[in-house]
Amino acid sequence: MSPVASDQYQESKRLHDASSRYLAGGVSTAFRMFERPVPLVCESAEGSSWTDVDGNRYIDFVCGYGPVILGHSDPEVCEAAGRAAASVQQVGGQHREELELAELLCQHVPCFEMVRISLSGSEAVHGAIRLARGVTGRSLVVKFAGHYHGWLDGAFTGIAHPPPGLPESAGQPHEAIAGVVVVNWNEPEAIKDLFARAGDRIAAVIMEPLPCNQGVLFPEGGYLELVRELTESAGAILIFDEVITGFRIGLGGAQERFGVIPDLTVVAKAMGNGFPVSALGGRAELMEAIATNTVVHAGTYNGGGVSVAASLATLKRLSEDVGVHERMVGLGGRLMAGLEQAAANHGLSLVTAGPGPVFFAWFSQEPVRSFEDHLNADGAMYARFAEAMLARGVRIIPAGRWYLTTAHDEDDVDRALEAADDALAGLS
């Protein structure tokens, strides 16, 4: 795959300039601003393929930043959503499929006994934290450096900045995160020490049980068990944020994979193959506080017909397609090994980590095992790599994360590796 000429992004550039006049930054969410040479404007996306307004076609590993798991515009999911749009689009009342979806969620996610359905990961996290504080009557929330739990004030800290937690954004009140303690991930002594000092004041520990945002960082053996034990004996709530890992690394997410069951879980992204849907759920005894409205959980669009139908269609497909996750694990594994080898062939050190359906790649001399390692990797070089891949017809996230779908095949992997070989030759 040879690179396309730089004027091949002409129409995207024109539209980005024009929309920057009316749309702040020319985008609708901060993360899309970082695509280079320009945030691309999509004409259409189908399966594993993504076509921009200049007619350039890419193999897409951005996958909507994680939600797309069956491929773009999956016909079955879109058909289910279309049917719901024509009948129960926004009825301001319950509808049958909500029950079916809630049952399916409780069947697949080990910690779910009762759920509430909403639209985005951030708001479901917000609900989980409010619920934990509501049922414990405590205020401290522990999160981990580098773990991302959405952009809302109460959990938006300890992401870009190393601990101690600072607001991540101007306008975010210090008070919103005054009750949030940021601890280093995978360091048993740090969390033990915190519980020894303040265990009776901790409402919740929230974590990405397999962090994927700032590198994919596997938990060290025994670490999740330790946090489970500490929270349980202190009467604190353990919240798993499985917004990325839920349904993506397996139907039961990271909790099933690692065999550690939290009290509450948040799922989103892959749950709806790109339609906006999320869920907060957990032990019935805790969810009872929401059921009685002691802890308020609300949202005009929650449980809307289209999102629920799309989610049901997605989860049914994932649960009926035997071996679906193993296939993504296989393709992801080939990609990870192939990228490392291609870099080595050009005298570069690229390392990867992840379960396969999602993984991370970095330019680093050493394996990346911690948030600090992640921060020390060569991000600028990776951004150049992403741009070089784009020019060769492969769209990846400039920060380093890759997503796969069931629509990707061996040919996509071959072509991506061929593009990587060529892109890396230009970087070495």
Ligand SMILES: Cc1ncc(COP(=O)(O)O)c(C=O)c1O
């Ligand atoms: C682990 C995690 N939690 C929460 C969120 C926030 O979800 P949303 O962007 O749907 O609000 C994200 C988004 O990327 C995420 O990765």
